[in-house]
Amino acid sequence: MPKLYVPKQYSTVVMGVSGCGKSSLGAALALAAGLPLIEGDDFHSAENVSKMRAGIALTDADRAGWLATLGAELARRPEGAVLTCSALKRDYRERLRAAAPGLRFVFLALTPAEAERRVAARAGAHMFPASLVANQFATLESPVGEPGVLAVDATAPLPELVAQVRAWWAGP
Incomplete structure (x- = not known):
């Protein structure tokens, strides 16, 4: 696959609830x-x-330092x-946008049942337990409609997802 140059304004966050495939799609992109x-x-x-790991959901305060670090990395x-x-929240996305103007987001949309199935299937291999999936959906503020957001079906095959994002990057 030929390399695709993506300028800074196209720095991209692959986002969604646990189990949606962020790591797989992010690595491929x-x-x-x-x-x-x-x-x-x-x-x-x-x-x-x-x-x-203990099944305790993170709070906004827990995530604040993490988001600041991620913004600095961008x-x-x-x-x-x-x-x-x-x-998960618009406020979190706004913090990242402030650190990297022009930042784009790929939202991997997934049903709660599929997310729970995927997270349960990787039990023990990941820090996030299936018991927290419902909390992620309760916390999620959909980014659909925000500028610079592409929503994709997280159940689509990885090559198809990569192709969708590449086409979006190359678009107007």
């Missing part, structure tokens, strides 16, 4: 575009990871980047 991948989960504090990459981050 970063590779396709020749951009660095920022895996959002790698930047959670030890306290946040402990809470999630700002450090003027060549652009692909970030995986749940970005």
Whole structure:
């Protein structure tokens, strides 16, 4: 697959609830575009990871430092980047947009039942338990209708998702 140059204004956050496929799509997009991948989960504090492993939902206060760090990571990459981050609330997305003007979001839309099935299937291999999926849906403020957002079906095959995002990047 040829590399696709994506200028800074096209730095992209792959977002959605746990289990939607952020890491898989983010890695594929970063590779396709020749951009660095920022895996959002790698930047959670030890306290946040402990809470999630214990089945305790994160609060806005828990996420504040994490979002600031992710914003700084985006700002450090003027060549652009692909970030995986749940970005569940509009306020969270606005914080990231402030750090990287022109930032785009790919929203991986998924049903609660499918998200729970996927998260349960990876039990033990990931810090996030299926018991927290309902909380993510309760917290989610859909980004559909916000500027710079592409919503895609998270159940589509990965190559199809990559093609959809690449076409969006290349569009007007």
